[in-house]
Amino acid sequence: MAHDKRYTNQEFKIVGTRPPRPDGLDKVTGRAKYGADTFAPGQLDGLILRSPHAHAKIKNINTSRAEKLKGVKAVITSDDLPDLTNGNRGMFDILENCMARGRALYDGHAVAAVAAIDAETARRAVKLIKVDYEILPHVTDVDEAMKPDAPIVQPHVRTSGVEPKPRKASNVSQVSEFGHGDVDAGFKEADVIVEKSYKTEQTHQGYIEPHACLASVGPDGQGELWVTTQGHFFFRNTCAALLGMDVAKLKVTASEIGGGFGGKTHVWMEPVALALSRKANRPVKLVMSREEVFRASGPTCSTSVDVKIGAKKDGTITAALATLRYQNGPFPAVWAMLGAMTSWACYDLKNVKSVGYDVLVNRPKVAAYRAPSAPMAAFAVESTIDQVAARIGMDPVDFRIKNAAREGTRASYGPTYGPIGIGPTLEAVKNHPHMKARLGKNQGRGMACGFWFNFGGQTCVDLNIGIDGTVTLTVGTVDVGGSRASLCLIAAEELGIAYERVRCHVADTASLGHNDTTEGSRGTFSSGMAAIFAARDAIAILRDRAAKTWEIDVEDVAWEAGNAIAKGVAHGNLAPLTLEELAAASPNTGGPIAGHNEVVADGAGVSFASHICDVEVDPETGATKVIRYTVIQDAGKAIHPDYVEGQFQGGAAQGIGWALNEEYVYGEDGRLQNPGFLDYRIPDCSDLPYIDTQILEIPNPNHPYGVRGVGATSIVPPLAAIGNAVSNAAGVRMTHVPMSPPRILKAIKDEQLDIAAD
């Protein structure tokens, strides 16, 4: 990668300040346009008919009555989405998730769709579609799905990663093993061994904006899609492939996004909207209800995890073993593999092993959720770490510090770490005033660590200088957390101009080269890198224009603080040329001035966080109140500290909901019982304390400004930090997330019964 590592520790003038976000006014006044906020002439309303069954054979779909209803312009089934995937099983799974093909695989699976002149007609039409189902046995629990007599979700799946190759179908799609050393020998060295099992329930990302799009495909094969997404280039490529369109003939525009957190990195109903539009020859708007979002778009996995840790009395961990079972919904994925990779990443371990089992069940297709898979693994590992520390009589923070990974540590997933921040976050925890604050009755404190990889990916940026010297920065990474503000700061820093002189836009897919999806904390990392290089590209042109203006050699022109400067004694009497002057003169010095960059932004630095949490548990009701929370995380370099803190706080808030309340509840019939925010309770302001933050800056040597990416890691420690706090407050180890009032009461009661029995 061709960037200059000398910039890692440079002094900044603009980066690191906290100006208002450029999209702020639009968002607080309602002017911002989200997925459902656009309209087209002749637009139709789309609606999807979904399976009420967890698992059923679709014997017949009769759409004739719906098609005859006045106002209905198109009805589609899987017959209208032919298989064009050419043997690509991953793409076929996406297609099958968008519309069932002979079998409904979960409650909420799409089986047909209509487009009509208004929403009421669409609703009536959907009711007229008759589907003849043959109900099949189903399984929704991850442990049940692994049993030999469990109903098979996908008959074509054979377990990979085991020898000999299985011949029978299994719900275990993949087994992944990571680690090094000899854990059996390590456990023999241990003075203390703690072994425990944990469960976490399925949660949704809970973005406030439902999935929504406006699709238009004409008879000439050209189409447009306006959509709420984290990755409109990925959506374009996927939709074009599934519908047999040329990529260049499908323009996708990303709307403002009302939350995604990984859930909007997958297509769900967008290919259906395009297929409806193609059949109706009219634009089609498709907006999911909240119930549809819960039943048919990406929750994270429910999990079942066993952890075993052995340690010496001096606090050295001698062996660590984790067995992780993650349910993927009905399609093979790698979520348990990610859990296995991340589970022990915070620690320097001589003997370590983690084994992940990816398991299929009759639930919605699992999607990424902010550092996907890591929070559940961290809950199990960090809860056990606390118990080992207690058994050997060591402070849990000191125990973690003693075993923390550092530069030169071989990570449990393989490679050797470069400079990393887990040690500094733990030292910051140890020295934080939060750790010294007194606790009251029924209150407990917990802390935990977390890890995420971060990554960069394909990125493309344009930087255009207007005739007045203001700058338009055009990027292709969707702004999910304030990246436009950060990218304006970066461009201003490079050019040496004021932040207010730069405006950042997210381009549609027809206006810029491919950009990977905004996921894995890559937005500011990768587009920031490309913005730096694009600005340097523009500066080279500005220097050339100044040289032409002065009629001197370009080598005698420098760029300093937003001005071209003539260097050397021979040119000492030339007044500097400002960016505004060069821009105004540009028509006669060579035309428009622009910078451009395409980069594969590899080299994202791994990220660590440590969280501290105080809770109060009501022993009569089992209700938990989070009374204080602190996030400490390594950001590499905080470009716009407000948004870094916002990411820290957002991850903690989502983690608090996940830890204490949020849960998909399935009935015996395999149907989701709580698909709405009344019964699926995410935290609101009254549930949360002020979430304090401490940003550490340990520069990533692989980024020109030292950026690491901050969006994902902050959701990793909360389940465990809260689990440790609740366990300390309630006096009983909590092993099942969410730690809802009934579970806490049951745990307290069971503990009292155990004590009485003893």
Place this chain on the structure above:
Amino acid sequence: MLEVNFSGSFRDAVDGAASISIEAATIRELLRKLVERYPRMQSHVEDGVAVSINGEIFRDSWGEAIPAGAEVFVLPRIRGG
């Protein structure tokens, strides 16, 4: 000659080996030779892999040079949220 390490489901594709020796100057050459020697790696490479060189993870920069004696891991390509 590089020692290339594998973990996770990739070991399955390289006949269960934890590591193999291979001569390669870049990630592109490494992946090409891996697929030549272990055809079952083809599907993994098509689905996406990452290569760690001395602890730095590369997903797409196949032109990246691999220094002699470098620590090399072939890893699954990570997804994010």
